[in-house]
Amino acid sequence: MTPPPSDPPAAALRRYVGLCALFWLPLGLTIAPLILLFTGRGLSMAAVAGLFAVHSVTAAALELPTGGLSDVLGRRAVLATAGLLNLAALTLLALGTALWPLVLGMVLMGTGRALSSGPAEAWYVDTVRAHSGPGADLRTGLARGSAVTSAALAAGTLLGGALPWLTGLVPGLGARLREATAGLVVPLSLPLLMGAAVEAAFVLYAVVSLPEPPRTRATARQVLRDVPATVAGGLRLGGRDALVRRVFLSAAAAGGAVATLELLTPGRAALLTGTPESGAVLFAALACAGFLCAALGSHLAPLAARLAGSGERAVLLGLGTGASGVLLLGATSAATGAVAAVAAATGYGLVYLGLGAAGPSENDVLHRRVPDRGRATALSVQSLAAQLAGALAGLTVGHLPPGPVPWLVGGAALLTGALLWTRRPGRPAPAAAKQEASAEPSGSLTPR
Numbered sequence: 340m341t342p343p344p345s346d347p348p349a350a351a352l353r354r355y356v357g358l359c360a361l362f363w364l365p366l367g368l369t370i371a372p373l374i375l376l377f378t379g380r381g382l383s384m385a386a387v388a389g390l391f392a393v394h395s396v397t398a399a400a401l402e403l404p405t406g407g408l409s410d411v412l413g414r415r416a417v418l419a420t421a422g423l424l425n426l427a428a429l430t431l432l433a434l435g436t437a438l439w440p441l442v443l444g445m446v447l448m449g450t451g452r453a454l455s456s457g458p459a460e461a462w463y464v465d466t467v468r469a470h471s472g473p474g475a476d477l478r479t480g481l482a483r484g485s486a487v488t489s490a491a492l493a494a495g496t497l498l499g500g501a502l503p504w505l506t507g508l509v510p511g512l513g514a515r516l517r518e519a520t521a522g523l524v525v526p527l528s529l530p531l532l533m534g535a536a537v538e539a540a541f542v543l544y545a546v547v548s549l550p551e552p553p554r555t556r557a558t559a560r561q562v563l564r565d566v567p568a569t570v571a572g573g574l575r576l577g578g579r580d581a582l583v584r585r586v587f588l589s590a591a592a593a594g595g596a597v598a599t600l601e602l603l604t605p606g607r608a609a610l611l612t613g614t615p616e617s618g619a620v621l622f623a624a625l626a627c628a629g630f631l632c633a634a635l636g637s638h639l640a641p642l643a644a645r646l647a648g649s650g651e652r653a654v655l656l657g658l659g660t661g662a663s664g665v666l667l668l669g670a671t672s673a674a675t676g677a678v679a680a681v682a683a684a685t686g687y688g689l690v691y692l693g694l695g696a697a698g699p700s701e702n703d704v705l706h707r708r709v710p711d712r713g714r715a716t717a718l719s720v721q722s723l724a725a726q727l728a729g730a731l732a733g734l735t736v737g738h739l740p741p742g743p744v745p746w747l748v749g750g751a752a753l754l755t756g757a758l759l760w761t762r763r764p765g766r767p768a769p770a771a772a773k774q775e776a777s778a779e780p781s782g783s784l785t786p787r
Contacts, residue, residue: 347470348466348467348470348471348475348480351463351466351467351470351480352463352480352483352484354463354548354549355459355460355462355463355480355483355484356483356484356487357544357548358418358459358541358544358545358548358549359459359484359485359487359488359491360487360488360490360491361491361537361540361541361544362421362422362455362459362491362541363488363491363492363495364491364492364494364495364534364537365425365429365495365533365534365535365537365538365541366425366492366495366534367491367492367493367494367495367496367498367499367630368495368496368498368499368530368531368533368534368537369429369432369495369499369530369531369534370492370495370496370499370500370623370626371496371499371500371530371623372499372500372502372503372527372530372531373432373531374387375527376432376433376525376527376528376531377390377441379525379527380435380436380441382438382441386438390441390442390445391445393442393445393446393449394445394446394448394449394452395449395726395730396449397445397446397448397449397450397453398449398450398452398453398726399453399723399726399727399730400453401449401450401453401454402453402456402719402720402722402723402726403716403719403720403723404453405417405450405453405454405456405719408454413551414458414459414461414462414465414549414551415458415462415545415546415549415551417454417455417458418454418455418458418459418462418545418549419542419545419546420451420454421451421452421454421455421458422451422455422538422539422541422542422545423451423538423542424447424448424450424451424454425447425448425451425455425538425541426535426538426539426542427444427447428444428445428447428448428451429444429448429531429532429534429535429538430444430531430532430535431443431444431447432444432445432448432531433524433528433529433531433532433535434523434524434528436522436523453719456718456719456722457714457716457717457718457719457722459484460481460484460702460718461714461718462549462551463480463481463484464477464706464714465714466550467480473707477702477703477706477707478640478641478644478650478699478700478703479641481640481698481699481702481703481706482637482638482639482640482641482699483637483638485633485634485637485640485695485698485699486633486634486635486637486638486695487634488634488637489630489631489633489634489637489691489695490630490631490634492630493626493627493628493630493631493634495534496623496626496627496630497623497627498530498533499530499534500623502526502529502530502533503526503527503529503530506526506529507526512526513525513526580708582651582704582708583704583705583708583709583717585704585759585760586701586702586704586705586721587720587721587724588724588756588759589654589658589697589701589756589759589760590701590721590722590724590725590728591724591725591727591728591752591756592658592728592752592753592755592756592757593658593661593694593697593698593725593752593753593756594724594725594726594727594728594729594732595728595729595731595732595748595749595752595753596661596662596665596690596694596732596749596750596752596753597690597694597725597729597749598728598729598730598732598733598736598749599665599732599733599736599745599746599748599749599752600629600665600668600687600690600749601733602733602736603668603736603745603746604622604625604687605622607672607683608621608622608625611680625684625687628684628687628688629687629688629690629691630691632688632689632691632692632695633691633692633694633695634695635692635695636657636691636692636693636694636695636696636697636698637695637696637698637699638695639696640653640657640695640696640697640698640699640700641699643656643657643696643700644700644703650700650701650703650704651700651704651760652760653696653697653700654697654700654701654704654757654760655757655760655761656693656696656697657693657694657695657696657697657698657700658693658694658697658753658754658756658757658760659693659753659754659757660689660692660693660696661689661690661691661692661693661694661697661753661757662693662750662753662754662756662757663686663689663693664685664686664687664688664689664690664691664692664693665686665690665746665749665750665753666686666746666747666750666754667682667683667685667686667689668683668686668687668690668746669743669744669745669746669747669750670682670743671683671686672741672742672743672746673742673743690749690753693753702718702721705717705718705721728752732748732749732752735748736748736749
């Protein structure tokens, strides 16, 4: 693939960070109000679970094909399409009062999630390597993007939870909204509509701010031919390169741990506060704190790699920290009192701190082992591994009795992921080795 126009790394980083903030802020806005909006529209919890399953299945089914599409058609076009789909999805979810528009909204959101998995990061890596060569520092920029992503989710979570509450402080405003829109707009709809507006800004930003090289116009037949080949290449790379395989398995471990936390923490918060409503407020605060811990961990990732001596050891340290957090949550699951609550909150923060610190070093390893043409596909494989493991962990945890045992699922997953990095690095994949031969001596492929 022809490299993108040479763009100074600092400018590329600013654009990448802007994309991360604009893409993830709307999704953060949905975290607090979405389930309450669905139940307020009259849906049962079983129907709500079904809607989220529609999203997960759609994203998982399209993850690899859309990653290959980005490598064939270009990053900018795929990112803009993802933003448009999310804009339509948020609008449908905000205004839908029947089941079919809500199902369609979740399908569109799942498709947008699959399309967005990798193109922005792939564009940033392509651009920096085109300017500075294969030996360019990637970890710092990836850490900055990960930190901004977490900060955007944290801000969105707070704003999405506060906006309906602030609307309720104005007497009669909610009733006037319902009356003026024939019941389509309610206070819980407002964060989603705000998210749709931000998605419009994301699409515009992606179109005007991402320079890419001119591409040969692809026919439908060429796309259908090239995408499967690109996907197959990404899967083969994970099979033959030990370090890439570790990155994929570590993503699966993280997906299992996060799914465990997302499933078990809301109920635990409700038990702690005494009511579901107050538990939801506590969970929103915890989720925001978790995202901030992830942002801090991502910010510290380059320092962690320097102190640990390598990116691989930094991943080991980060995943080990996350595993200790999940196990602390399990150890305090049956305890009550202020000390247990503080310990549980500490464990929750450690999980996200560790995952945030490990992520940039994992992706630094990945990008140094993956050829340019398969970069977005590799990121899609990584995302798919996390989603599938998360779904499996959720099903497992849901069938276990309350207490410490369900938490052990997430703790065991992260601990296993950490142990993968205790082994010596494998030999480079042929494609990655050929790319980096001009920048580094043979045998010096350990990420810095």
